[in-house]
Amino acid sequence: MAENLAENPAEHLAEGYAAGYAEKLVVVGQGRAGLPLAMRAVEAGFRVVGIDADEWRVKRLNAGEACVEGVTEGELAVAHASGRYGVSADYADAAGFDVCLVTVPVRMRHGAPDLGPLAAAAERLAPLLRRGTTVVLESTTCPGTTEEFLRPLLEDGSGLVAGEDFLLGHSPRRAEPGNPRWRLGNTPKVVSGVGAASLDRIAEVYGRLVREVVRVSSPRVSELTALLEDAFTHVNTALANELSVVAGQVGADPWEVIEAASTRPYGYLPFTPSPGLDVPCLPLDVSYLPWQVRRGGGGASRLVQLADDVNGHMADQVVSRLGLALNRRCRAVRGSRILLLGLSPIEVPKALCRLGARVRAAEPRAGEMLPPAGLEIVEATGPELAKADVVVVLSGDDCFDYERVQRTSRFVFDTRGRCRGPNVERL
Template sequence: MGEKLVVIGQGYVGLPLAMRAVEAGFDVVGIDVDEWRVKRLSVGESYVEDVGEGELAAAHKSGRYFASTDYTDAERFDVCVITVPTPLREGVPDLCHVGSAAEAIAPALRRGATVILESTTYPGTTEEYLRPLLEDGSGLRTPEDFFLGYSPERIDPGNARWRLDNTPKVVSGIDAASLEKVKAFYSRIVDEVVPVSSVQVAELSKLLENTFRHVNVALVNELSIFAHQLGIDVWEAVDAASTKPFGYMRFTPGPGVGGHCLPIDPSYLSWKVKRSLGHNFRFVELANDINDHMPDHVVSRISLALNQRYKPVKGSRILLLGLSYKKNTGDCRESPAIEVAKALRKLGADVRAADSLVDDFLLPAGIELVEPTGEELAQADAVVVLTDHDHIDYDLVQRGSMFVFDTRNRCHGPNVETL
């Protein structure tokens, strides 16, 4: 019998990890409190885009994977990885899911086991928050009795090039022995591990990665607003700057930021700085302000464009292309496109949306999900490109639409206006 791994959370981070661990020879129990998820996994249905149903079927066939809502199935584990969400609640980090997972797994903790947190959080969480919960619930102490570490997730849903196995993995432990255990585990899962000196360094590294992207997206978003007012094509400027082979990284404008990371993770860092040092993290706060208002800017540009065509927003038929928060994914939670849809609907527009990757039950009330057919495009007063899915026929969009407002620079022509 192989080593027993428990992965708490079977979402876009935990499920790919569970599948890869099965391939590496672990006996894996995927724990999730969502009964709907567990039922789907148990019958071989995947709801995570990076895990195909063939991969899930192979894991079941191996006899080394099953999903459960029952923490008694976690007993006598060798390694436990916690991959639960860490949202914000009224601007404050909400660690309730981490806390619940720790309290539930602690009774199953035994001497010699390893617990690893992957959830994105502020520096200090592993030692100051997770450690006491595990110790109090188990009666054991670390590092004397069990090992504890942190390894930030680096999953990029829908990225076919950089997967879990070939993306370098930052690893850490609360002491040297814990670091060795965490390294040994991930060395069986990924091609390259990157050890760091402390869990705080690892926790900060994840926030740095996402804060870097967040502030640069905000920079180019604000630049796009001013470039439009100055009559300059920001997309051409970005293309030109991108030819520089050093000292520059390409970022492009969009209708805002969404998903599980960018709108949330930098705020964890800002909160920690404010709470521990009494200072405002001005870069993060400014980036939040710019990116949070991009959906409003997009709606304003659409309204102005319709007005110039002698059409009010109220009563206009508007077709939105792409509702998910990023390219070629189906997750539209925390998506700026959804905020655009809600705002247009509130203004009285007849809003329709085309996104074959999104489940219609996730859509706001009053938004009809349609196919981007030639007829649908022709009947729209405005077609708005919000997420640039590759499966959309942009030539048809440009040819078949009266007016296109494109926030992703995929369409070109006299009837197209870009962000």
């Protein structure tokens, strides 16, 4: 059942400061999931410590560099100026916490979830647990992780019992980078707990951070909710990707088709093609679903696996379509000067480099990625755009001026539907 905790986010924030919340809240992981959560908790009046194993990231964040998508340097500066935010790689700085939100990513490796990083975090947190403390797992993972994996580690390491001595639950992350309408504070938050006391406390904590809290009966329901949401996006993106392939074969613009279909007022939600599997979350998250089915002895989750196959081959489709587009302009991929706006999926720049293209890329998050050998990182300046034989839009981020990209470039191959014009070909 949803709980409307504040109709006006500004009023909700003011209530938090007026109440003088001074509880210590720790966020384990200061990446794309954890840092926005930490910023919101500072706004709500908590004393926040971010814990991250990446010492390079810790130094940059403490120096005021917003090195994570979704958080601006202005927001980070306000958090530091409050005196209630700091980042550390040492779990000793988490001691005395009241609430801990764990955002450690859980990856699929060799066909199964790799729970090693989560286990390492739990083992460091367990000795710090006290009676009454609250731990919430935000990681997207397979159903049962909170109760069957995290709970025993915390109980064994602390000597306390979840649901009685300390409070434990799961709340899936919901975020769409670049969406100006739905931010953390106004997006409904699903919460769950091990026992009624845990659920009440976790709902209260998130009630300070978001406008609406949605309670569910157990962490398993919460964990599976996250997988359903990601699988829904994954499967429908695969359908849009298949449409782009078919549309290219029959000479139609898939983006125009999608826009036309979007006028139907019922039974349709628009999804757009993508150049492949974005790093790091979506395809790995939804792979938990077929793994869980196999683990339970059931049949394969065929729909999700088919979507994996379609989306996993889109990088090849991008390279193939780009080659055909260059051929029509009497050029080969080998030797062409190609400017990529964005580096993900990384399979695209890797393939273009192998084919002998002179590849440059503009990528604000290049420091977090490992570009292939032979690729040069540049700024998307006017001269760079003008000199390229083709500019390839891989990123959908708003950090690029797509009107200028279309106006300045000789030819644009757009995989995200951000450009229009006679010199633009869209995936």
